[in-house]
Amino acid sequence: VQLHESGPGLVKPLQTLSLTCTVSGQSISDASVYWTWVRQHPGEGLEWIGYIYFTGKTYYNPSLQSRVAISLGMSRNQFFLTLSSVTAADTAVYYCARVDCTNEACSYYHGLDVWGHGITVTVSS
């Protein structure tokens, strides 16, 4: 299984950041996993953004919930991140990853076991 992030590396302030994660080697319709986005500010730790199940059910970090949306693209086995009204504080490396959850309720959480290589997004005019 491989994940690959793509999208613009530069976004202007107050615009919307849009990223794509293309999954190969596994269908995003697999009921045993969630698909997630995580970001890492320069020189800092990891911040969970949110995740999505194949049904379209989403869960978001409360600190970002008002600006974030994660969606699916079944036909191309992709999932997407949009983050609106960005500022310099949204400058980060954005990772997509697979969450091994066994089922929708995540009865047995087994961690983020496959990660993309990450994409650097800079917010600047």
Place this chain on the structure above:
Amino acid sequence: SSELTQPPSLAVSPGQTASITCSGNKLWIKETSWYRQRPGQSPQLIIYEDFKRPSGIPDRFAGSRFRDTATLTISATQAVDEADYFCQVWDSHTLLFGGGTKVTVL
């Protein structure tokens, strides 16, 4: 507090044992995962459900949890173990990461 607290840094000599702690109220009842992030690379899962290792992770890496603290132990530390290490918990469809510990192998 909903935070997970890790020491910012840890130095260890080659061949010695490194112990990285992660503390927080959630750890009384929630299992911990650990990730290793080598410089310039993506994070990699090395421990889940407190102590289980994914395929390919050597048994030099061990995890444990007691009360409000989880511990990642690296035995016989090697130069390749120099990295940032992050703890993480899942709680009711919310993921929380610790701040990370930078391990330096002297």
